[in-house]
Amino acid sequence: MxxxxxxxxxxxxxxxxxxxxxxxxxxxxxxxxxxxxxxxxxxxxxxxxxxxxxxxxxxxxxxxxxxxxxxxxxxxxxxxxxxxxxxxxxxxxLMDKDSAKAMYERLLTVREYKVAAAMNKQKGEKKQVAYLTAMVNMLIEANADGIEYDHDPRQLTTVTRDGRPLRTLARRIDGAFPSAVNPVAVWEIKEYYHTTTFGSRVADGVYETLLDGMELEEMRLETGIDVEHLLIADAHYTWWECGRSYLCRMIDMLHMGYVDEILFGTEIEERLPAIVAGWVEKTRVRQAEAKAVLSDDTPLL
Structure with missing residues (x-):
């Protein structure tokens, strides 16, 4: 560190x-x-x-x-x-819901954003803006150099070769750059600002990330194709007060190579711009290579 x-x-x-x-x-x-x-x-x-x-x-x-x-x-x-x-x-x-809300509202004043704020899946008074997800989308959009990306994939992540599926992940991830098909990076967001107990749903979130990481590792070792895997987590009460053992598991997972980096809470503002710049560079290189192939395949007159 x-x-x-x-x-x-x-x-x-x-x-x-x-x-x-x-x-x-x-x-x-x-x-x-x-x-x-x-x-x-x-x-x-x-x-x-x-x-x-x-x-x-x-x-x-x-x-x-x-x-x-x-x-x-x-x-x-x-x-x-x-x-x-x-x-x-x-x-x-790690932030609580009030700190996350304040950070979100501050970022809203920086610029205008195309992606609408996501809402959490809770009901009643707990139904609020999903602050961490919203801020991740805002920071990625602000640093994506105009490249469109999939902030809410409604499909399984798939990597192809020669126009055919090579690997398809078992579950949907929270975001992909630039798309869920042949992404250079995917990410998962674990925010639980309104959770008052540490239940199996929270624990399962860690194991879901582990599953994705194992599939991505297998693909990298067997095919040589590397997709960057990012984990983003927040909520001080959930993770620190109730789930310190799961934070340990996250750090273990990071060093086992199942995620490339973990961003906790306020760290997103410092790190995401640099991370996204790397995604932009990889995407531009891929786009240039695709254009070169198309040019080589153009029939001579």
């Missing part, structure tokens, strides 16, 4: 899946939060060994001559990094 931006730390990228099995199993056994503090837990080496014992698993790959092995050192360092990222950065980026 650099300058408050939550991106994968190079020290923990590309690690074998067995490493992440240790992270998940030990987090479950030892707990995600430090008891009585409300902060993310950093287990000690002794606690990690105890956790392996509680799981009835071997620990000879973690300790040698009474000292941590390199594998164990990496585990300890990752737990410390995850806690530092969430405790000192993410916690303070």
């Amino acid at each position: 650099v300058g408050g931006i939550v991106r994968a730390n190079d020290a923990f990228k590309g690690l074998e899946k067995g490493f992440w099995a240790h992270v998940r199993s030990l987090s479950q056994t030892l707990g995600y939060t430090a008891r009585g503090t409300g902060t993310i837990k950093v287990p000690s080496f002794e606690e990690i060994l105890l956790g392996m014992k509680q799981l009835r698993l071997l620990n000879d790959h973690l300790i040698k001559n009474g000292a941590p092995t390199k594998f164990a050192d990496t585990l300890i360092a990752y737990f410390a990094y995850r806690a530092e990222t969430l405790n000192n950065t993410v916690q303070h980026q």
